[in-house]
Amino acid sequence: MEGVHLNSIKSNISNVNFEDFFCTNKDSLYKLCYNLCKNTPDCDDLFQETWLKTYRNFSSFKPDSNFRSWLFSICYNTYKDKYRKDKRWINIINDFLSSEDKEWVMDNICDKDMTPEEKVCLNDEKAILKEHLSHLKDKYRVPVIMFYFNNLQYKEISQILSIPVGTVKSRINKGKKLLKEKMEGCE
The missing domain is CATH 1.10.1740.10 (RNA polymerase sigma factor, region 2, helix turn helix motif)
Known part of the structure; x- marks a missing residue:
């Protein structure tokens, strides 16, 4: 800081x-x-x-x-x-x-x-990724957001969500897997 x-x-x-x-x-x-x-x-x-x-x-x-x-x-x-x-x-x-x-x-x-601006940006891969991310269950979506979008470490996410570090890692991994499947289904 x-x-x-x-x-x-x-x-x-x-x-x-x-x-x-x-x-x-x-x-x-x-x-x-x-x-x-x-x-x-x-x-x-x-x-x-x-x-x-x-x-x-x-x-x-x-x-x-x-x-x-x-x-x-x-x-x-x-x-x-x-x-x-x-x-x-x-x-x-x-x-x-x-x-x-x-x-x-x-x-x-x-x-x-989505707002009109988001609809216009939907063709952008980032917008598509966020769209798929928004459909994940919170238990996968929240750790993925904290890790990739807020750059928090596993330990910080663990403290914030009051879950073990191993659970954070597995939820991020599962969230990534679900996102990958959704992205491949779009092609």
């Missing part, structure tokens, strides 16, 4: 400027949020909520820990909480609405269609 050395502030966490941490990590956090949410409005909400939680709990950060891992853990847990709430709404929709109403709600409220 430029200008901020976590090891030198072990006894002085209260004097550290939160803004330094924000400026250093905002781009990588936004990238993670976007890759998790797959759309800009949800990404912006997750990004803001993560920073609010981080700010509120900044005094509980352990200086000998990795700040980025701690920040990404907050982000991922916030994402999981939101996903659970969204899933509850989908269950309510399925239980209480007629077929026609369900179809309208799913098309208009739960719509995860």
Whole structure:
């Protein structure tokens, strides 16, 4: 981290400027949020909520820990909480609405269609890869995103997701295999 050395502030966490941490990590956090949410409005909400939680709990950060891992853990847990709430709404929709109403709600409220810009870029291999990535189950998609798009190490991903390093490696490997199969099926 430029200008901020976590090891030198072990006894002085209260004097550290939160803004330094924000400026250093905002781009990588936004990238993670976007890759998790797959759309800009949800990404912006997750990004803001993560920073609010981080700010509120900044005094509980352990200086000998990795700040980025701690920040990404907050982000991922916030994402999981939101996903659970969204899933509850989908269950309510399925239980209480007629077929026609369900179809309208799913098309208009739960719509995860790509933006026009993404549709234009779909011919680009990177866009195709991201499209296939978005269809992977979260247990494979999230570690792949963290490893390849956010350049996190296995150990950091393990800490963020609260799973063993071996599980991280196997999920990344399985995610790569699934992506490869999907990409080969496109040709």
